[in-house]
Amino acid sequence: MTDTPARLLQLLSLLQTPREWPGGELADRLGVSRRTVRRDVDRLRELGYPVQATLGADGGYRLVAGKAMPPLVLDDEEAVAIAVGLRAGAGHAVDGVEEASVRALAKLEQVLPSRLRHRVATLQAATMPLTGGWGGDSATVDPHTLTVMASAVTGQERLRFVYRKGDGSESRRQVEPYRLVSTGRRWYLVAYDVEREDWRTFRVDRVADPFATGARFAPRELPARDPAEFVSRSLARMQPMVDLDVTFEAPADFVMARLPGSMGVPEALGESRCRLRARVADSPEWLAIRLALVDCEFAVAQPVEMTAYLADLGARLSRAAGPQPGHG
Numbered sequence: 099m100t101d102t103p104a105r106l107l108q109l110l111s112l113l114q115t116p117r118e119w120p121g122g123e124l125a126d127r128l129g130v131s132r133r134t135v136r137r138d139v140d141r142l143r144e145l146g147y148p149v150q151a152t153l154g155a156d157g158g159y160r161l162v163a164g165k166a167m168p169p170l171v172l173d174d175e176e177a178v179a180i181a182v183g184l185r186a187g188a189g190h191a192v193d194g195v196e197e198a199s200v201r202a203l204a205k206l207e208q209v210l211p212s213r214l215r216h217r218v219a220t221l222q223a224a225t226m227p228l229t230g231g232w233g234g235d236s237a238t239v240d241p242h243t244l245t246v247m248a249s250a251v252t253g254q255e256r257l258r259f260v261y262r263k264g265d266g267s268e269s270r271r272q273v274e275p276y277r278l279v280s281t282g283r284r285w286y287l288v289a290y291d292v293e294r295e296d297w298r299t300f301r302v303d304r305v306a307d308p309f310a311t312g313a314r315f316a317p318r319e320l321p322a323r324d325p326a327e328f329v330s331r332s333l334a335r336m337q338p339m340v341d342l343d344v345t346f347e348a349p350a351d352f353v354m355a356r357l358p359g360s361m362g363v364p365e366a367l368g369e370s371r372c373r374l375r376a377r378v379a380d381s382p383e384w385l386a387i388r389l390a391l392v393d394c395e396f397a398v399a400q401p402v403e404m405t406a407y408l409a410d411l412g413a414r415l416s417r418a419a420g421p422q423p424g425h426g
Contacts, residue, residue: 348394
C-alpha cells in the first residue's frame with residue numbers, strides 16, 4: 099500500500115479496536131515494512147492521536163485515551179450499526195436518548211455514502227423496537243426530521259415546516275430553532291416563531307417536511323432558565339397539573355431507577371421504603387401505569403381519582419388472567 103493518507107486511515111482504524119497490535123502484524127495488514135509502521139505511528143502522534151508503544155519481543159501499539167476525542171474511523175459495518183441504533187432510539191423516543199444522540203446521528207448521516215444510507219433505511223424499515231406504547235400516549239417521530247432539526251439548531255439556521263395542531267389543522271411555520279428536548283415519550287422543539295413573534299414549543303411528531311432555509315440568525319434570549327423548564331411550563335399550560343403522593347415499599351434507588359427523571363426524586367423513609375411527592379403535568383391514568391411498572395408494592399395518597407382507576411385496572415387485569423388452578 100503506497101497511498102500514505104489511505105494507509106494512515108487504515109492504520110488508525112486498526113488501532114481504534116480495543117487490543118494491542120504487534121508491529122509485525124500491522125506491517126502484514128498494511129503491506130509495508132515495520133519501519134514504515136513506526137513512521138506512520140509517529141505521524142499519527144503528530145496529529146494528536148495518543149498511540150502507546152510497548153517494548154520487547156511481544157511489544158506492539160495501541161491507542162489510549164487522550165485529552166480530547168479524536169476523529170473516529172469506522173468501517174461500513176460499524177457505521178451502519180451505529181446509525182441504525184441511533185435512529186431506532188431517536189425515532190421511538192426511548193428514555194435517556196438526549197439531544198446529543200440526535201446531533202451524533204445528524205453528523206453521521208451527513209457523511210454516510212449513499213450505499214450505506216440505503217442499508218440503514220432498509221434495516222430500520224425491517225425492524226420494530228419494543229418501546230413506548232403504554233396507554234397509547236407515546237409518539238413515534240421520523241429520525242430524518244430530528245436530524246434536520248438538530249443540524250438547524252447547531253448551525254443556527256431558520257427552519258420551515260408544516261405543523262399539525264391537536265385538532266388536525268395544519269399551518270406553515272418559519273422558526274429560529276433553539277433546542278430539542280426529549281421527555282422520554284416525546285420530542286419537542288423549542289423555537290422562536292418568526293411570524294408570530296413569540297416563543298413556541300412544537301411536538302416533533304406533528305412536524306412534516308422540515309427544511310433548513312440557510313438563513314442564519316443570532317440566538318435570542320430564552321424566557322426561561324433552560325429549554326427543559328420552558329417545555330415543562332408549556333405542557334403545564336396545555337394540561338392540568340397533578341399532585342402526586344405515593345409511598346413505595348422499596349428502596350429509593352430502586353424506585354428512582356424505574357421512573358423518568360421528570361417525576362422527581364423519591365425521599366427515603368428507611369432502607370426498604372420511600373415516598374414520592376411531585377407536581378407533574380400528566381394524566382392520572384398514565385401515571386398509574388408508570389407506577390405499576392416500578393414492580394413493587396405502593397400506596398397512592400394523591401391524586402384520589404387515581405385510586406379508583408387502579409382498582410378498575412386491577413379488576414380488568416384479574417379478569418384477563420382468567421381463573422387460576424385451585425381457585426374455584
